[in-house]
Amino acid sequence: MSTEVLIAENKELREQNASLRHRLDQLERLIFAAKSERFAPASAPEQMALWDEGANAGAEDVEKQTVTYKRKKKSAHAGRQPLPDHLPVDEVTLEPEEDTEGLKRIGEEITDTLDYVPGSLRIKRTIRPKYARPEEVEGEATIVIAPLPARPIEKGIPEPGLLAHVFVAKYVDHQPFYRQIKGFARDYNWKAGSSTFSDWLAACCTLMEPLYQCLLRKVIDTDYVQTDESPIKVLDSEKKGKTHQGYMWVYRNPVSGLILFEYRKGRGANGVLERLKDFTGYLQTDGYSAYKTYLKKHPEVEGVSCLAHIRRKFFNARKNDRRKADMALAAINFIYHVDAHCRRRNRNAQERLAIRQRLSLPVYNALLDWVNYAQVNNLSKGDVGKALHYAKNELPKLRACFTDGRLELDNNLIENSIRPLALGRKNYLFAGSHPAAKRAAMMYSFFASCQKLDVNPREWLQDVLERLPDHPVNGLEALLPGEWGKDGEV
Structure with a gap:
């Protein structure tokens, strides 16, 4: 074997050794630096001996037998739990809009709902006096009473203040629902059902879906978009006990500051191809292959690296x-x-x-x-x-x-927007279903936009939930974080 061949082989071996050493260093940092406590199984010979065949020596064979038992059938839902008597009550009296002079008051309708102001869980008691007309008039009701104001959840007990507090606590402060439920039980002796907060979230997201679609259009309505993606575990209903690797695709409009989270089941190029099918301008991404596929199919879009x-x-x-x-x-x-x-x-x-x-x-x-x-x-x-x-x-x-001073050198701003998602993953680990992941994407979109635009997320959400049930569809843009408060109604 010639000297040149030996030198070449020696150089290649040194390079492979250096590469393996570097990968080993990265692995050690991942294992020991990222988390200070990890379970290390003991490997002492005397402990491993417990699993030897000799460990079962002397054990008597036990005859197997079939055991049957009766299981109690779960009873029907007990219904809504009564509200605690010790909570402070704020009473609001709603008189009918029409003149009640000369009418006889025959009673009242009382509706109790829950509201939350920072540091206090309170009962908001809405009292609606009922009046009876002295004599029946054709075409008019005999009972006069003010209608209940529209609420985010029809016939539900949560007020916008409580809903805003619960959702901000989860998606901004990273407190899972079950921890919040324990906190309310501990601090206020109010025990909510395990699925109550999730049902509230589903109902509010249904109400806010048109606003989310409006946000989607506003984020993409530009000639400069930054995008990135991040994984999220989702419980797969088709495979019990298994989790599905889903992805949050994040789009940021650097001009308006608005941010969109969109949940997809996969990381394939179809996600960005569908969302940005009509986009033209600058698209800033990392070197992931899905973006390269998109740019090849859309030559009118200029890719900007990070x-x-x-x-x-x-x-x-x-x-x-x-x-x-x-x-x-x-x-x-x-x-x-x-x-x-x-x-x-x-x-x-x-x-x-x-x-x-x-x-x-x-x-x-x-x-x-x-x-x-x-x-x-x-x-x-x-x-x-x-x-x-x-x-x-x-x-x-x-x-x-x-050539364009608006463009950023990197995608760090959008990566910072993904950070709450990463922190949330460490607390609640996974989304309960694919629809739940989509609802999480909606909330992360609104709250990330609030953060970038220096808008208080709790005040914003409370006001939006109060106004949205009666808000005209053609005026939804005024409720987005970038426009909210400019109409002077906040």
Whole structure:
């Protein structure tokens, strides 16, 4: 065997060893750094001996027998639990709209519902005096009483304040429904059924579906969209005890600040193909293949890459080839530094574009030239080779940032919007069904938009639930977080 062949094989083995060492380091960080407590099964010889055949020595054979038993049939639902007597009561009296002078009061209708103000669970008691006409008049009712105002859940006990509190606690503060139910039982001695809050959520999402569709149209109605996706576990009714790997597809309109979460059962390209079928303009994504498929089928859409994903690849490659990785990171950090300066000085899109072209563009061009040269002359199969290959494909798609100052360098803002979903997964682990995942997508959409637009999510949701039952369909846009409050009715 020639010396050249030995040298080549030795180099390849060293590269494979470096790659395996890097993967091992990542695995160790995942296991030991991400979580401080993990169960490690004992492997002491004396403990493993418990499972030897000898452990059953001396055990007597037991004769098997069939056992039958009777099981009590579940009784019918006991009905709604009475409201606790100790809760404070706010009384509201609704008089009929017509003149009651000369009418005889014969009684009243009392409707108790639950409301919530921060730090207090209260009963809202609506009293509606009933009047009888002194003599029957043809064509008019003999009993006069004010109608009940429209509520988010017809004939339900929750008021908009309580509903807003419960939903914000789950999707913003990451408190599962069962924990909230325990809290109400502990603090107010009010015991809600295990499925009560879920039923409330389903009813409110049905009411808010037209508003969600309005949000969908507003997010896509632009020429610049950022998108990303994140997994969510969903209980699969077809396979009991199993979970389905679903995905939340997230779309952000950087101009309006509105954000849309859309649940899909899969991660295939059909999701983005369907949602953005009529979109034209800039689409900013990472290098996932589904977006590449979409861009091939929609040449009128210009793809914009994410510099944060490129930077992450080189950062992970530092142990593999620190010199090359640090060269790329230095250039990337300079480009980020220039944009950070523009944000601190509140530069508008035109000013930011001029600064980018003067300072960042020469560095970007140099980085692109270096990546092309280094990738061609680098035969490594390790992480630095993967980083160079990824950068060679994705860096050219970032050139649009130097022709349009509105475009961001990365998708970090949309990834920040996904963070509540990631925190929620750690608390309630999975969605109970595919419809439940769709309802979660609706709530995450509204609350993420509120967060980006500096709108109080509880105040927004309470007001929307109060107004939505009687709100005209053609005026739904005024209830979106971006327009809410501008009409002066809040």
